[in-house]
Amino acid sequence: MDNERIPTVLNDLVKQLAKLPGLGPKSAMRVAMTFLEWPEKATRKLGQSIFELRDRLCLCSRCFGLTQEDPCPICRDPQRTRSTLCLVPEWDSMLALDQGGFYRGQYLVLGGLLVPLEQKTGDKLHIEALLKRLAEGEVKELILALGATSDAETTTSWLLQILKERFPQVLVSRLAQGMPLGSEVKYMDRETLRQSLQFRQHL
Numbered sequence: 001m002d003n004e005r006i007p008t009v010l011n012d013l014v015k016q017l018a019k020l021p022g023l024g025p026k027s028a029m030r031v032a033m034t035f036l037e038w039p040e041k042a043t044r045k046l047g048q049s050i051f052e053l054r055d056r057l058c059l060c061s062r063c064f065g066l067t068q069e070d071p072c073p074i075c076r077d078p079q080r081t082r083s084t085l086c087l088v089p090e091w092d093s094m095l096a097l098d099q100g101g102f103y104r105g106q107y108l109v110l111g112g113l114l115v116p117l118e119q120k121t122g123d124k125l126h127i128e129a130l131l132k133r134l135a136e137g138e139v140k141e142l143i144l145a146l147g148a149t150s151d152a153e154t155t156t157s158w159l160l161q162i163l164k165e166r167f168p169q170v171l172v173s174r175l176a177q178g179m180p181l182g183s184e185v186k187y188m189d190r191e192t193l194r195q196s197l198q199f200r201q202h203l
């Protein structure tokens with residue numbers, strides 16, 4: 001939105017807001033106008049929060065999750081079992097799993113997945129940190145919670161190769177794959193059905 005009639009400060013903000021996911025130039029302008037309608041204190045507080053995001057957040061040196069203190073509260077929690085480590089691709093996956101409250105072990109954020117089509121290799125992933133953590137000897141089970149996409153499959157096979165060679169004593173499991181709750185067989189896609197059959201449970 002490059003209109004000479006729009007004051008530069010407003011135009012600058014709109015341009016930046018338009019880079020946010022889900023916002024185009026028009027909705028960015030709407031958001032900017034909303035800020036102007038807010039009480040001054042609220043707008044300043046929002047600006048301060050954005051500023052502090054970069055200033056006060058860091059990565060936990062143990063799990064690579066976002067935190068204000070290193071190590072993060074999850075890694076510091078003495079009530080959590082140290083023998084189970086859950087590997088997630090991104091921090092928000094860790095957040096989703098932990099919000100359920102049903103998992104009380106440790107986490108490690110891998111930092112992404114292998115994407116063969118984009119030639120994204122393992123160099124940028126926290127694989128060394130994972131191996132170091134397993135070498136500490138506390139972890140008895142590693143749960144792969146990488147998702148059910150083809151990139152997750154590629155990453156899982158790649159990891160399994162390394163893990164079997166380096167840490168054959170560590171039990172490696174993955175989140176169950178198959179039919180979502182409340183679904184019917186006739187509406188399932190081929191791949192979900194294939195996985196549901198492959199990972200079927202004995203009753």
Ligand SMILES: [Zn+2]
Pocket residue numbers: 060061062063064065071072073074075076
């Ligand atoms: Zn942590």
